[in-house]
Amino acid sequence: MGDLVRLEVDDGVGTIRLDRPPMNAIDEDLTRDLLEVTREAARRDDVGACVLYGGDKVFAAGADVKAMAEMSVAEVRPYIQSLQEVFHAVEDLPKVTIAAITGFALGGGCELAMCADLRFAAENARIGQPEIQLGIIPGAGGTQRLPRLVGPARAKDLIYTGRHVRGEEAKAIGLVDEVHPAGEVYEAAVEAARRFAQGPRVALAAAKNAINWGARVDLRTGVAFEREVFIDLFTTEDQKEGMRSFVEDGPGKATFKGR
Numbered sequence: 001m002g003d004l005v006r007l008e009v010d011d012g013v014g015t016i017r018l019d020r021p022p023m024n025a026i027d028e029d030l031t032r033d034l035l036e037v038t039r040e041a042a043r044r045d046d047v048g049a050c051v052l053y054g055g056d057k058v059f060a061a062g063a064d065v066k067a068m069a070e071m072s073v074a075e076v077r078p079y080i081q082s083l084q085e086v087f088h089a090v091e092d093l094p095k096v097t098i099a100a101i102t103g104f105a106l107g108g109g110c111e112l113a114m115c116a117d118l119r120f121a122a123e124n125a126r127i128g129q130p131e132i133q134l135g136i137i138p139g140a141g142g143t144q145r146l147p148r149l150v151g152p153a154r155a156k157d158l159i160y161t162g163r164h165v166r167g168e169e170a171k172a173i174g175l176v177d178e179v180h181p182a183g184e185v186y187e188a189a190v191e192a193a194r195r196f197a198q199g200p201r202v203a204l205a206a207a208k209n210a211i212n213w214g215a216r217v218d219l220r221t222g223v224a225f226e227r228e229v230f231i232d233l234f235t236t237e238d239q240k241e242g243m244r245s246f247v248e249d250g251p252g253k254a255t256f257k258g259r
Contacts, residue, residue, distance in 0.1 A: 002033030007040050007047075012197030013190050014047035014095075018054040023061035026108040028079065035086045042093050048197025048258065051189045052090075052099040052116050054109070056182070059099070059125070062107025065134065080139045083108065087140050091115040091212065094205040096196040100189035101125045102182055106164065111138060114145040117208065119175070120189045121167040122182035127175060130162035148215065150174045200238040201258035206230075 008015040016037055018024040041047045054060050063083075071079065090097070090112065099105075099116035105127045113119050113127070121127065129142045137143060138159065147155040150173045158165070167179040180188045196204060206229045214222030233239050237259045245254035 002029065002036060004030040005033035005037045007037045007044075009044070009046055010190075011194060012046065012048040013193045014041045014044065014050045015190070016041060016050055016052050018052075018060055023058050023104065024054045024109065025064040026060055026062065026083070026112070027064040027067050028082070031083055031086050035089055038086070038089050038093055041095065045258075047095060048199075048201055049096040049193035050093060050098070051186070051193050052097060052112065053186055053189070054102065054105075056102055056186070058103035058109075059101045059105040060109030060112060061104040062109050062130070063140075083140045087112060087115050092209075094208065095201070096193065096204055096208065098189040098193050100186045101127065101176065102185055104164075106130055107138065107142075108140050111140040111142045111145065114141065114149060118177045118192070119170075120178045120180060120185050120192070121170055121176040122185045123167045123179055124182055125167045125170070125176075125185075126164040127166075127170050128162065128164035129159050130164070132160060133162040146175075198256070200236075200242060200254075200256040202236050202238055203233055203242075206233055 004018070004020045006017050006019060008017055016034070018030065020030050024030070041050050068076065068079070097116040097118075099113040099119045101113055101119060101121040102125060103122070105113050105125060107130060110127050110129055129138045129146065131138050131142070138146075143155075143159065146158065154173050165173070165175065167176065170176040171179050178188065210226045210229045213225055217225070238256045241256060242254045
């Protein structure tokens with residue numbers, strides 16, 4: 001793995017840690033490392049859930065504007081295409097992912113956070129899509145993922161104005177799921193991720209796949225996809241254990257093996 005993103009694993013939780021001081025600006029090198037670490041987390045059996053984290057000061061303050069400023073059309077096309085593909089890989093990581101947002105999550109940082117399944121933010125976090133202030137628009141999924149999270153009207157407000165929202169407003173509009181004091185965000189995300197890591201991992205991955213793909217197709221196609229995923233789970237040990245435990249011991253008593 002590279003130097004700008006690393007995977008730290010503890011008790012079933014893999015922290016995908018951005019480490020490009022001072023602001024975790026997203027450039028081609030960080031993007032490449034992020035893809036490598038995401039693939040590593042996906043294939044490791046000792047990683048049951050993941051936390052996306054940029055450190056206690058900042059999540060990610062967006063793209064490296066200095067690197068982009070003089071790009072030509074021919075240069076910016078492969079750059080943004082690569083960034084989109086890497087963010088798709090993060091979104092499709094077959095494990096529950098939680099973004100632990102401290103400090104700034106702006107532009108590409110906000111877009112990366114939206115690739116996670118859940119977002120926990122610090123009270124003083126500042127989250128937004130300020131690209132309009134540079135004469136451009138979000139290019140790594142912001143115009144698509146943000147309306148799906150907060151609705152088109154709120155997404156237009158944030159994208160048209162480029163304004164930042166803090167933790168409580170972000171929660172109120174549905175952009176983040178939990179708000180914590182700044183010093184407790186990462187620990188809260190890890191604790192939640194650990195619970196998912198100890199759960200029925202195959203079923204959680206199936207649920208994630210069904211939800212993500214279902215949102216991209218019409219209702220009937222999504223329901224048909226759900227049916228096939230549901231049926232496939234009856235080949236797993238966790239399904240057998242979960243239903244046996246429910247019948248014999250009642251709900252919530254099963255011990256899952258992730259198989």
